[in-house]
Amino acid sequence: MKKELKEKLACPICKSELELRIDEEEDDEVKEGELHCPNCDNDYPIEDGIPNLLPPDFES
């Protein structure tokens, strides 16, 4: 995902603004990292450039 996409994204649960943490980037693209919701304290991983914004309890 591109860094600027963060401005449009919101936490899937509480719709708060997300914080972006970058582990690996290429040009303007975030390859690895995470999106963090300061309100719910949930982390949403970005792997291989694709953010996973499924609700955290989706697996259960």
Place this chain on the structure above:
Amino acid sequence: MADKKEVQDLYDKISSDFSERRNYPWPEVVDYIENSKKGKNAIDLGCGNGRHIPHLSQIYETVIGLDISKAMLCEARYKLEKENLEKQEFELIQGDITYIPFKDEVFDCIINIATFHHLPTTKDRIKALNEMFRVLKEDKEVLFSVWSIEHEYFDGNRKEIRENDFDYNVTWESNGRRLERYYHIFDEKRLKRQLGKSDFEIKSLELSSGNYYVRLHKP
């Protein structure tokens, strides 16, 4: 009764095979997009292999494809890069249409094609409609499609579908495997009743090639 996790697992399993068979964009969808006014942001909710994304990119500055299945999103990226669509022109996100991970009123256009019928409960269907309403700008539209009970695929088993509260498993056969895909099938009355529970106005509702196409307007 299926759940969303089962739908995700199924699409993860069949992604490459599905992508080969559903390679072509649907003409009703292309026609709708091509007749839209230029705008800023569009999202394809349940984008699958991204077959409608290049068309949206002709009209909208930023196009987002959202899908529940990571394997389908990888298919989408592979296919779009093969078609030489520049990376700047699309973004792919793994997400759930009952929990759309966007701020309010971001989108000028939403398409939700052949996805809604995979939601297994009335509660999920209402949540998805409310979420679409929330992220859409005022005076904009969703193009929505679901499988109709009138589809020729259901010739001979409409009675069974009605008796089973319109829940139906469709078998996907590939490489000798038989996998079940959950659908909630709609007739016109049930679809109108379902959509009537949202704040959208129904601008048009048409039956074409066994699918209902609905234009949902946010006043």
